[in-house]
Structure formats: C-alpha cells, structure tokens
Amino acid sequence: MRFTSNMAQIIDGKAMSKEIRLELHQELKEFVAAGNRLPHLTAVIVGEDPASQTYVHNKMLACKEVGISSETKILPESTTQDELLQLINQLNTDENVTGVLIQLPVPDHIDERTICNAVAAEKDVDGFHEINIGRLALDMEGTIPATPLGVKTLLERSNIETFGRNAVVVGRSKNVSLPMAMLLHSDGRHSIKGLDSTVTICHRYTPPKELAKFCRQADIIVVAVGKPGLITKDMIKPGACIIDVGINRIKDEKTGKFKLVGDVDYEEVRQVAGHITPVPGGVGPMTVTMLMHNTLKAAKKQNATRLLNV
Amino acid sequence: MRFTSNMAQIIDGKAMSKEIRLELHQELKEFVAAGNRLPHLTAVIVGEDPASQTYVHNKMLACKEVGISSETKILPESTTQDELLQLINQLNTDENVTGVLIQLPVPDHIDERTICNAVAAEKDVDGFHEINIGRLALDMEGTIPATPLGVKTLLERSNIETFGRNAVVVGRSKNVSLPMAMLLHSDGRHSIKGLDSTVTICHRYTPPKELAKFCRQADIIVVAVGKPGLITKDMIKPGACIIDVGINRIKDEKTGKFKLVGDVDYEEVRQVAGHITPVPGGVGPMTVTMLMHNTLKAAKKQNATRLLNV
Numbered sequence: 001m002r003f004t005s006n007m008a009q010i011i012d013g014k015a016m017s018k019e020i021r022l023e024l025h026q027e028l029k030e031f032v033a034a035g036n037r038l039p040h041l042t043a044v045i046v047g048e049d050p051a052s053q054t055y056v057h058n059k060m061l062a063c064k065e066v067g068i069s070s071e072t073k074i075l076p077e078s079t080t081q082d083e084l085l086q087l088i089n090q091l092n093t094d095e096n097v098t099g100v101l102i103q104l105p106v107p108d109h110i111d112e113r114t115i116c117n118a119v120a121a122e123k124d125v126d127g128f129h130e131i132n133i134g135r136l137a138l139d140m141e142g143t144i145p146a147t148p149l150g151v152k153t154l155l156e157r158s159n160i161e162t163f164g165r166n167a168v169v170v171g172r173s174k175n176v177s178l179p180m181a182m183l184l185h186s187d188g189r190h191s192i193k194g195l196d197s198t199v200t201i202c203h204r205y206t207p208p209k210e211l212a213k214f215c216r217q218a219d220i221i222v223v224a225v226g227k228p229g230l231i232t233k234d235m236i237k238p239g240a241c242i243i244d245v246g247i248n249r250i251k252d253e254k255t256g257k258f259k260l261v262g263d264v265d266y267e268e269v270r271q272v273a274g275h276i277t278p279v280p281g282g283v284g285p286m287t288v289t290m291l292m293h294n295t296l297k298a299a300k301k302q303n304a305t306r307l308l309n310v
Numbered sequence: 311m312r313f314t315s316n317m318a319q320i321i322d323g324k325a326m327s328k329e330i331r332l333e334l335h336q337e338l339k340e341f342v343a344a345g346n347r348l349p350h351l352t353a354v355i356v357g358e359d360p361a362s363q364t365y366v367h368n369k370m371l372a373c374k375e376v377g378i379s380s381e382t383k384i385l386p387e388s389t390t391q392d393e394l395l396q397l398i399n400q401l402n403t404d405e406n407v408t409g410v411l412i413q414l415p416v417p418d419h420i421d422e423r424t425i426c427n428a429v430a431a432e433k434d435v436d437g438f439h440e441i442n443i444g445r446l447a448l449d450m451e452g453t454i455p456a457t458p459l460g461v462k463t464l465l466e467r468s469n470i471e472t473f474g475r476n477a478v479v480v481g482r483s484k485n486v487s488l489p490m491a492m493l494l495h496s497d498g499r500h501s502i503k504g505l506d507s508t509v510t511i512c513h514r515y516t517p518p519k520e521l522a523k524f525c526r527q528a529d530i531i532v533v534a535v536g537k538p539g540l541i542t543k544d545m546i547k548p549g550a551c552i553i554d555v556g557i558n559r560i561k562d563e564k565t566g567k568f569k570l571v572g573d574v575d576y577e578e579v580r581q582v583a584g585h586i587t588p589v590p591g592g593v594g595p596m597t598v599t600m601l602m603h604n605t606l607k608a609a610k611k612q613n614a615t616r617l618l619n620v
Contacts, residue, residue: 113450134444138484140423164515172495174448181491185482185511198520200510201495205474210508213527 008242008273011158013150017285020153024066024292031300032067039098039299040069041125041291042091046084046110047077052103059101062288068098068295081110085118092120098302099125099295104175122302125294128175136182139190143294148180150286151222151243152195158275160241162195163188165219170211170231170263172203176224176245184220211235223263231264239274245283318552318583321468323460327595330463334376334602341610342377349408349609350379351435351601352401356394356420357387362413369411372598378408378605391420395428402430408612409435409605414485432612435604438485446492449500453604458490460596461532461553462505468585470551472505473498475529480521480541480573482513486534486555494530521545533573541574549584555593 032038041063043056056072063070075084084106091100100123102115116128124132127143135142144152155162167184171177181201186194200214215221215235223231224245236242246263262279270276277283342348351373353366366382373380385394394416401410410433412425426438434442437453445452454462465472477494481487491511496504510524525531525545533541534555546552556573572589580586587593 113448130444130448130450131440132444133447134440134442137443137447137488138423138440140440164517166520172497178447178492181511182488185513187482196513196515198510198512198516198524200508200524201491202508203495203506205506206508207474210476214508214510217523 006271008270008276009158010270011154011241011243011275011277011282013154013277013282013284013286016154016157017289020286020289021062021065021292024289024296028067028296031296031303036299036303037096038067038069039295040071040096041099041101041295042097043070043072043101043103044075044084044087044091045072045103046075046079047107049105052105056101056103058288059291062292063295066292066296068292077107079107079110081114084110084115088115088118092118092123097123098299099123101126101291122298122305125291125298126175127179127294133174133179136179136192139186139192139194141191143298144183144192144290145175145179146290146294147176147224147245147283147287148183149290149293150283151180151245152183153290154243154277154283154286155195155220155241158241160220160275162197162220165197166200166217167195167197167220167222168200168202168214168218170202170215170221170223171225171245172201173224177201177203177222180222180224184222225263227263228261229263229265231269233265233268233272236269236272238272240272241275242269242273242277243283244277244279247279247284316581318580318586319468320580321464321551321553321585321587321592323464323587323592323594323596326464326467327599330596330599331372331375331602334599334606338377338606341606346609346613347406348377348379349605350381350406351409351411351605352407353380353382353411353413354385354394354397354401355382355413356385356389357417359415362415366411366413368598369601372602373605376602376606378602387417389417389420391424394420394425398425398428402428402433407433408609409433411436411601432608432615435601435608436485437489437604443484443489446489446502449496449502449504451501453608454493454502454600455485455489456600456604457486457534457555457593457597458493459600459603460593461490461555462493463600464553464587464593464596465505465530465551468551470530470585472507472530475507476510476527477505477507477530477532478510478512478524478528480512480525480531480533481535481555482511483534487511487513487532490532490534494532535573537573538571539573539575541579543575543578543582546579546582548582550582551585552579552583552587553593554587554589557589557594 100119121129121131127145132142169181184195184197185199188196212235220241222243228248244262244264410429431439431441437455442452479491494507495509498506522545530551532553538558554572554574562569
C-alpha cells in the first residue's frame with residue numbers, strides 16, 4: 001500500500017448504480033418473460049423549474065436503462081390543486097400505470113402533503129404517502145423513500161458495519177433525514193431490516209459546537225442539509241464513513257464556473273475519513289436507481305394482488 | 311434555600327394529571343352543554359393478564375373522573391383474530407362509541423399490528439394506527455400515543471427547556487420511544503409542535519460505554535426499556551431532567567415485599583439530576599390522562615365531521 005492510501009475510500013455511487021440497474025434490468029426481463037405487463041412509471045411536473053426537469057429527465061433515462069416504460073407529463077404552473085388531484089386520480093385507476101411520481105416541489109398554491117397522500121399508496125414509488133411513512137416507522141413492508149433507501153444500500157454494498165455503531169443524521173427533512181434515522185436505528189430482525197445503529201438527529205437548532213461533538217463521535221455521518229462546507233475535517237473521527245446527500249450549485253472561485261458540491265468539505269474530509277461519497281456521483285445516482293427498484297417492486301406487488309383478485 | 315435542596319426537583323405526574331383531568335372535565339362539560347353527545351370509550355381486553363386488567367381499570371377510573379362514559383369488554387383468551395376484528399368493526403361503526411382501545415398485549419395467536427390497524431384511525435385514541443404514526447412522523451395533526459404525549463406535556467408544564475438541547479431516548483419501541491424521539495427532535499413551528507432538541511436514540515445494541523457517554527451529554531433523558539437500575543448516577547449530567555417511563559415489579563430486599571420501580575436508580579440519580587419523575591406517580595398517571603385527552607379530542611373531531619356531513 002502506498003503512503004497516500006490513507007485517503008478515504010471513495011464510495012462510487014455511479015458504478016454501484018450501474019451494477020444495480022443491470023440487476024434490475026435482468027429482474028425485469030424475467031418478470032415480463034413470465035407473462036407480466038411491463039412496469040410503467042408516470043412522472044408529473046407542475047411548472048417550469050429547471051432543476052425539476054433535470055431530475056425527472058435523469059429518472060426517465062434510468063427507466064430506459066432498466067427497461068421500465070415511462071412518460072413525463074408537464075403541466076403549466078397555473079394548474080390548480082383540483083386539476084392535479086384529478087390527474088392523480090386518473091393515474092391511480094389506470095391499470096397500465098405502475099408508479100406515479102409527482103416531482104417536488106409543487107407550486108406554492110398546491111399543498112404538497114395533500115398531493116403526496118393523493119397518490120395511491122401502492123403506486124407511491126417515492127414512499128411519501130403517510131401510510132408508507134407510517135409503515136416505515138413501524139419497520140413494516142411498504143415503500144421506502146428512494147434517497148434513504150439508496151444510502152442504506154450504499155452502506156450495505158460497501159460493507160460498512162452499522163451494528164451498534166454511532167450514526168449521526170444531519171438534517172430533519174421528512175423525505176430524507178427522518179426515514180434515514182428510522183432505517184439506521186431500527187431492528188435488523190424486523191421486516192424492513194434496520195441497521196441497529198445508535199442514531200443522533202442533529203438539525204438547524206443543534207448548536208455548532210454540539211454538532212461538531214456528535215459528528216466526532218460518529219462512525220457514520222449522513223448529511224442532508226444543503227449547506228456547502230458544513231462538515232469539516234475537524235468534525236470527523238478518523239476512519240468514519242461520510243455520506244453526503246447535499247447537492248449545492250456554487251461558483252468555483254478558480255474557474256468562475258458553476259459546479260455541484262455537497263455539504264461536506266470533500267477535499268479536506270477525505271484525508272481523515274475511511275469512506276466518503278463524492279458529489280456528484282455518490283448518493284444522487286443511487287436515489288434514481290432506488291426509484292427504479294421501487295417501481296419494479298410495486299409492479300410485482302400489484303401483479304400479486306391482481307392474481308389474488310382473479 | 312436549604313443545603314439539601316440540591317436534590318432534583320420531583321416532577322409530580324400524579325398532581326399534574328389531577329390538574330389536567332380537572333381541565334378536561336371542564337372542557338367536557340362545556341362540550342356536552344353545547345348539545346354534543348357524551349364521549350364514550352370502549353376498552354377491550356383479550357385474556358386474563360392481571361396487569362392488563364389493572365391498566366384498564368385505571369383508565370376506566372380516569373374516565374369517571376373526567377366524565378367520559380366508558381365500558382370494558384373482556385373476551386376469553388381463546389378469542390380468534392377474526393372474532394376480535396368483527397368486534398372492532400362493530401365498534402368502528404357504532405356512532406355511540408368515540409374511542410376504541412384494544413389493551414396490549416393481545417394473545418400470541420392474534421397479530422398485534424393487524425389489530426392496531428383495524429381500529430378506525432379517528433377512533434384510535436391510542437395513536438397506534440399506521441396512519442396516525444405516519445402523521446406523527448410528518449408532524450401532522452393526528453392522534454399521538456398517550457405515553458410520549460404525556461412526557462411532552464410533563465416537560466412543557468415543568469418548564470424544561472428543550473430547544474437546542476441534547477435529549478437521549480433509551481429504547482426503540484414503536485409505542486413509546488420512537489414517537490418520543492419524533493416529538494423531541496421535530497420542528498416547533500409545525501402542526502404538532504415539536505421540541506427542537508438534538509435527539510439520540512439508544513437501544514439494546516448501544517454498547518454500555520456509549521450509552522453512558524450519550525446520557526452524560528444529555529440535558530433530557532427519557533428511558534423506556536424495562537430494566538431496573540439501568541440509568542445510574544455516574545451517567546447523569548448535573549442538572550439534567552430524567553423522565554423514567556419504565557415500570558418494573560421487583561422484590562424489595564429490605565421488606566421482602568414487591569414494589570414498582572422504573573429504569574432509573576432513583577435514590578442515587580436524584581442527587582445529581584435537576585428534575586426527575588418518580589415511579590410510580592410520574593409518567594404512568596400522565597399516560598392515562600393523555601388517553602382522556604385523546605378521547606375528548608376524538609369526540610370533538612368526530613362531531614365536526616358529523617356536522618359537515620349534515
């Protein structure tokens with residue numbers, strides 16, 4: 001081993017995603033070959049947000065890669081909540097639609113929670129329906145939001161030990177941090193196999209000194225806040241595993257161009273950490289891949305239900 | 311102040327309960343005087359567990375104290391899951407029944423989760439239905455399980471500062487610890503007013519040294535495990551607030567008689583802590599009182615829905 005190899009091992013989310021998408025492609029082929037309908041994902045964007053368009057575009061590309069049929073519906077910013085609910089209802093009852101994804105954020109005049117709960121729980125491939133969140137909290141089978149499921153998979157496939165270890169989740173969002181904390185702390189023997197870590201949830205009201213202290217005690221840190229440079233080298237226990245969910249668009253001072261960075265001071269932290277995810281190419285592709293996983297899983301479950309109903 | 315007053319202030323859950331039950335009694339009187347139906351709680355026990363009978367008896371006494379109409383149905387141990395589901399269905403559709411409480415544990419041949427989800431979410435005064443757990447996770451209005459709601463109320467009425475403080479929850483049960491962690495860490499500006507603490511969830515796989523370390527960093531400890539003497543003096547930060555949810559029946563070595571103790575070494579810990587709940591007389595009565603709160607709240611909500619449907 002060369003001297004410079006104290007640097008953290010990079011967890012390559014892009015390569016892992018590719019691998020999993022191949023597995024999913026194989027699984028899908030077998031599913032269809034067995035006489036089942038091709039799974040279909042419908043994504044809905046309301047308004048003109050360019051970031052939403054990029055995200056959904058990436059999801060559609062992943063569908064192609066895996067072999068899932070897909071479609072994007074773009075509605076004007078002026079769409080009313082009732083109109084959106086009507087469309088969701090129609091997709092809920094359409095037998096040809098396996099998964100329904102309403103890209104967030106929705107415009108201010110539409111209530112996000114109402115929309116998340118309107119998608120039929122069994123077509124909710126994002127895992128944002130209150131029943132799916134409830135099931136996750138209870139360690140029961142359901143749909144797990146794609147980002148935390150992606151992080152769990154990253155940890156597992158990188159052989160990061162979580163059992164009895166200290167994990168810190170920075171952030172308390174309902175789509176990422178809270179389900180992440182649930183997966184990290186919960187029981188490995190339950191239906192959803194939890195990771196059995198001791199978990200600390202830090203957030204905007206955690207004093208900076210306390211955040212640094214909890215991070216320094218952590219074997220695993222998952223940060224999902226949206227603040228470039230929040231996690232610095234002095235906050236890292238040597239050898240810890242750092243998962244960076246943040247995606248921030250900042251101006252590179254050297255080149256004057258915009259670039260994507262996470263919430264972790266990557267160049268510095270990788271000198272101390274044992275494992276680290278880059279941004280881009282870490283959690284991002286895994287999120288999209290887990291959406292594919294959720295869609296195929298939904299197709300299988302819907303299929304089983306249909307067979308029961310015959 | 312006398313020298314001995316370094317001892318922790320005792321949080322008297324019994325006295326606080328009495329106060330709240332009086333408030334609820336007043337609220338109920340006004341509710342009924344306004345022409346509304348008297349709220350009614352039906353409790354169901356399956357089998358002969360003496361502890362269950364004591365718990366339900368205490369709940370029925372609390373109903374009397376507050377003025378809620380109540381009834382206990384005791385079913386034989388041999389009751390099948392289908393028979394129990396049938397009864398629950400009947401109670402769900404009975405307009406005279408406001409709240410339905412299935413005392414846990416149910417016998418082994420009945421699936422607890424199926425039962426918890428069978429009670430109509432709006433009559434689920436225990437807050438155990440997956441939808442109510444999901445709503446709590448999302449900081450949305452719903453029914454909050456009685457014990458964590460009782461602890462939250464104890465903290466608030468004792469003026470314990472939680473904002474930005476370190477809290478430790480010991481245990482990861484779905485009825486107490488997890489909802490407690492949700493209430494402690496979540497946002498004080500959301501529908502369910504969270505307590506904005508940094509929260510660490512410790513459990514059976516947290517190594518003892520780590521448990522001690524996290525506890526020593528905590529301003530608030532909530533322990534709900536069922537292990538007498540788990541939390542000792544050396545694990546306490548001077549001035550911390552200690553909430554003991556444990557109820558353990560042990561033999562008193564001095565008297566040879568059985569007595570109830572919590573998970574905290576009370577006599578020792580109170581010499582260091584700032585606030586402490588006794589067992590019995592701390593969290594226990596508050597749990598029962600919050601069940602009354604939940605029943606009255608359910609009555610008000612059902613009433614509003616009925617008016618809407620007229």
